[in-house]
Amino acid sequence: MRRVWRRELAGWAAALGLALVVVAALASSPRSALLFDDGDSLIVALVARSLADGGGGDWAMSSVLFLPEIAVFAGLDLVLPLPVDGVLAANAVANLLALYGAIRLAAGRRRAGAAPVAWSVAALAVFGLLVLTETSPSRDALELASLLLTTTYYSATVVGVVLAVGLSRRSLDHAGRGAALPVALAATAAVSTLSNPLFAAWATVPLALVLAGLAVLRRADRRRALVLVAPLVGGTVLGFVARIPFAAWIANTGDGYVQPAEWMHAAGYYGGLAAARLSTPAGVLAAVLVLALLGLAVVRTVRTADAGGRLVSAAAWVLPLVVVVGGIAAGTHAARYLQPLAFAPVLALVAVPRAVTLRPALARAVAAGVGVVLLVAGAVAAPRIVQAATTPDPDLACVTDWVDASGRTGAGQFWTVRLPKLHAADAARLVQVDHELRGYAWLVDRRDFAVGTVSFLVEDAQTVPWHLPTAGEPAAVIECGRYRILDYAPETLPLGPAHS
Incomplete structure (x- = not known):
């Protein structure tokens, strides 16, 4: 035995x-x-x-x-x-x-x-x-x-x-x-x-x-x-x-x-x-x-x-x-x-x-x-895993640090926002939307949509061009490498009806 x-x-x-x-x-x-x-x-x-x-x-x-x-x-x-x-x-x-x-x-x-x-x-x-x-x-x-x-x-x-x-x-x-x-x-x-x-x-x-x-x-x-x-x-x-x-x-x-x-x-x-x-x-x-x-x-x-x-x-x-x-x-x-x-x-x-x-x-x-x-x-390979899992992502950190410091709620599209959403101190600060700012209820907590309005948008190369008929030009644009933050404060943007 x-x-x-x-x-x-x-x-x-x-x-x-x-x-x-x-x-x-x-x-x-x-x-x-x-x-x-x-x-x-x-x-x-x-x-x-x-x-x-x-x-x-x-x-x-x-x-x-x-x-x-x-x-x-x-x-x-x-x-x-x-x-x-x-x-x-x-x-x-x-x-x-x-x-x-x-x-x-x-x-x-x-x-x-x-x-x-x-x-x-x-x-x-x-x-x-x-x-x-x-x-x-x-x-x-x-x-x-x-x-x-x-x-x-x-x-x-x-x-x-x-x-x-x-x-x-x-x-x-x-x-x-x-x-x-x-x-x-x-x-x-x-x-x-x-x-x-x-x-x-x-x-x-x-x-x-x-x-x-x-x-x-x-x-x-x-x-x-x-x-x-x-x-x-x-x-x-x-x-x-x-x-x-x-x-x-x-x-x-x-x-x-x-x-x-x-x-x-x-x-x-x-x-x-x-x-x-x-x-x-x-x-x-x-x-x-x-x-x-x-x-x-x-x-x-x-x-x-x-x-x-x-x-x-x-x-x-x-x-x-x-x-x-x-x-x-x-x-x-x-x-x-x-x-x-x-x-x-x-x-x-x-x-x-x-x-x-x-x-x-x-x-x-x-x-x-x-x-x-x-x-x-396996012992030799383990440090490679550690390195891959801890390599800094300055672009991502730029976004999450800005979101955390702002204390406000913003939005982004599915393929763009999910990574910053996971790494932000409060995931609810980033709402998942489509290109028309309607809540996109797919693989996400639908409670996020209760906020009603957002004051900034996060975008990258995967973002579909926004169609925001009620919004003017952003008050500021924050460049974060592969990301951009479009800040509309003090203006707010209303979220449309959620869909999946």
């Missing part, structure tokens, strides 16, 4: 080293904008800090509630004496460790001839390699693995999907040994769906198809496989029902995202993203790696004898296939919906985690050496 625990702890230590290396690389690349600065990426931090300040808020969310993500960020923010960018970086490390834990569950229990810990570390390393190939600052690029490191782009859903696969595998491996695993599967589906209905498309539908396929192809697996469909589907339905009390927070139910008539445009859109990705050597490397994993998954689905290994193998290629086909059929236009293309294929590595035959002493030496190298690499 002691040896088992040492092995598991060594796996977690190696995963921590890998996580630090991957986060350091991302934080030092242009894609760090998605981690620290992107307007979409800041909703979790905004909500968590609002809750920490004692305000429940009247939030206008998308169809995603980000409940696990908010809980994780709030917990890290509470215990870590770090500025907000430091907490975002720590959250990225936590997300990768959570993925490792889910992959380890999917690798199955320790048994003779198997090395689930080693292969789980290998799977995380391959996923990390995919992250390292992604450097574009664009949220619309087909660079899917790195989205897990953000607090917003469905990190909890990714982990929930892999957990569902792992719990299903463990249930098949331990059939007839109680209801704990099916109950855990139902709970995972319920919480994941409550937070993000996309779980149904990423996990419930494709995993139910995989379980049904197991039942059809092998009579010996029929009962065990079909029994798992009930907690998976039942938990998903329960999650949808649990969303009802949160209706006031859900500004968009997601129905508008499904436009089947647009399927040809969706296919062209995703094809264009794929072409752009394949135009770089890093993109080609990532594509080859994913295709190799998908090929391995198909081969192992055919050749694997045990039901648990076959389930994980099939999930590794069925999940991406269903999501891509479904995304095009639904007429969607967002790269983030295709994330199973990045995380599901790595499950092929843990479907059949066979141990490599080595002498015990040599095996221990290799494992220890790899662990030490990863920990040292």
Whole structure:
């Protein structure tokens, strides 16, 4: 037992080293904008800090509630004496460790001839390699693995999907040994769906198809496989029902995202993203790696004898296939919906985690050496994370210092105002509006609009030209690098009706 625990702890230590290396690389690349600065990426931090300040808020969310993500960020923010960018970086490390834990569950229990810990570390390393190939600052690029490191782009859903696969595998491996695993599967589906209905498309539908396929192809697996469909589907339905009390927070139910008539445009859109990705050597490397994993998954689905290994193998290629086909059929236009293309294929590595035959002493030496190298690499990488998270942004500081000192309330558009809003001493001092100064109730606390009027505007290169028929020229213009503050004081500008 002691040896088992040492092995598991060594796996977690190696995963921590890998996580630090991957986060350091991302934080030092242009894609760090998605981690620290992107307007979409800041909703979790905004909500968590609002809750920490004692305000429940009247939030206008998308169809995603980000409940696990908010809980994780709030917990890290509470215990870590770090500025907000430091907490975002720590959250990225936590997300990768959570993925490792889910992959380890999917690798199955320790048994003779198997090395689930080693292969789980290998799977995380391959996923990390995919992250390292992604450097574009664009949220619309087909660079899917790195989205897990953000607090917003469905990190909890990714982990929930892999957990569902792992719990299903463990249930098949331990059939007839109680209801704990099916109950855990139902709970995972319920919480994941409550937070993000996309779980149904990423996990419930494709995993139910995989379980049904197991039942059809092998009579010996029929009962065990079909029994798992009930907690998976039942938990998903329960999650949808649990969303009802949160209706006031859900500004968009997601129905508008499904436009089947647009399927040809969706296919062209995703094809264009794929072409752009394949135009770089890093993109080609990532594509080859994913295709190799998908090929391995198909081969192992055919050749694997045990039901648990076959389930994980099939999930590794069925999940991406269903999501891509479904995304095009639904007429969607967002790269983030295709994330199973990045995380599901790595499950092929843990479907059949066979141990490599080595002498015990040599095996221990290799494992220890790899662990030490990863920990040292993580220790070397940690200062890069600190540097990236603490590098001063004088333009942002210029805006927030001016806003804090003014004691007044101003406004800005979505892509412009959210970063200063997060870093200002009082987020309510910056109201989110559209170009006609109407309140823009999207991923924001609607209580902000109660102020009624503002006396200055913040703009940058992303700001749509203002259309303010009731306003004259600003009394002063404060230049803050990439930002400008248009100060109308003592005049005030009335806010228009809020919309989402």
